Amino acid sequence: MTSKSYLPHDKLLDLLLDVVCVVDKDGRFLSVSAASERVFGYLPEEMVGRTAFEMMHPDDRAASRALVERINLGQPSQDHENRYFHKDGHIVHIMWSAQWLETEQVRVGVARDITRRKRAEAMQAALYAISEAAHSVGDLQTLYRRVHEVIRQVLPAESFYVALYDAANDRLSFPYYVDQLDAPPSPMPLGSGSFSAEVIRSGEALLLTAEQVLAKMGPVAGKHSLDWLGVPLISGTDTIGALVLQNYSGSVRYNEQDQELLQFVSSQVASAIMRKRTHSRLEFLAQYDQLTELPNRALFLDRLRSSLQRAQSDSLRLAVLYLDMDNFKQINDTFGHTTGDHLLREVAHRLRQCVREADTVGRLGGDEFAVLLDNIGRQEDATLVAEKILVALSAPYFLEGKTLISAPSLGIAVYPEHGQSDLHLIRHADEAMYVAKRSGGKRYTVVEEPVK
Secondary structure, three states, X not given: OOOOOXXXXXXXXXXXXXXXXXXXXXXXXXXXXXXXXHHHOOOHHHHOOOEHHHHEOHHHHHHHHHHHHHHHOOOOEEEEEEEEEOOOOOEEEEEEEXXXXXXXXXXXXXXXXXXXXXXXXXXXXXXXXXXXXXXXXXXXXXXXXXXXXHHHOOOOOXXXXXXXXXXXXXEEEEEEEEOOOOOOOOOEOHHHOOHHHHHHHHOOOEEEOHHHHHHHHOOEOOEOOOEEEEEEEEEOOEEEEEEEEEEXXXXXXXXXXXXXXXXXXXXXXXXXXHHHHHHHHXXXXXXXXXXXXXXXXXXXXXXXXXXXXXXHHXXXXXXXXXXXXXXXXXXXXXXXXXXXXXXXXXXXXXXXXXXOOOOEEEEEEOOEEEEEEEEEOOHHXXXXXXXXXXXXXXXXXXXXXXXXXXXXXXXEEEXXXXXXXXXXXXXXXXXXHHHHHHOOOXXXXXXXXXXX
């Protein structure tokens, strides 16, 4: 019968993928198997003499101490979990089996690295939470905050921001910006040279270590270490912005897995932004005139009703000016509808310049416009604005190489003298406008008063 040779027990332990360790009652390592380097980053001799608690995540220490007390009283544990700091700084999740040996006055534990499993579970939960938020949260600021909250659960994300690019105005803005060291930057052109601008220009993710940031930017005041990760926000073929993570710890590095997660998040956020923009555009189209971008009849009347309620409750005055452009039809027939549209847009622009920010200019249809002068002191305030409008709208129009002449006819109705409701004021101002037009145009008429 041949004899068999076996490896010594300590050699067998060193072949295990799990860490086998022996600690004293205070948690100080007395013996550690070779797998410690793979799991914790430390050689066995580097761990011997240290306590488990000094390597443990501070948030897990209290619960772990309570559990150790129970184990030391003779209650073995087979599946408790806690977090440790790896030698390179990242967090490792450990599942322990541990038992107290009363005779030897030591605790024997087996540590299994479950970091990948915990990360996969956390990622799955994060992706679900972000997808749910992207489809249920209507306000973008709320969505950005929620995304930040979720990302922080799985990545170093104390510093996180959203950059959006307005290509029409070459304007890069930062609607959400949380950073440990910096305040939100002012809007800037895309050619600013920033990393986020580079992501948007290229449409590609950018992952930079602190060394790469230093090589590209040089030393940055107050930032001894800056790891940077940015991914584009893409809608169709357009890059509309970027999501960015910054980390100043120096001990934690972003990796390609983090980039993949952030890219999934960016696709959800980009879709939410475009849905919100589409919804806002539909709301705008429902309330504003597409040609002039002035409030349409429905929105104008809504604002007039609101102003009337305030005026009635606070004993205030307001005025409605109704106007249309003399000989507009002739201009339209002679020069075409495109020229007529340009004229109406210019009329809208000039009208805006004639009133206060609190007033409302609306296009009611065709070449008919209305102005709501809110909270005026006296009727003369309305006639002063009418005179200003007459001068502004009677000046020549230089459009597409042509000089056109047109002028407004205006009617003025004042609350409470000329009507108590929105429809009465509009109708009376309209009738006064026709009085002005029949009198030759290029003038204004106040309800029930002679032509000026």
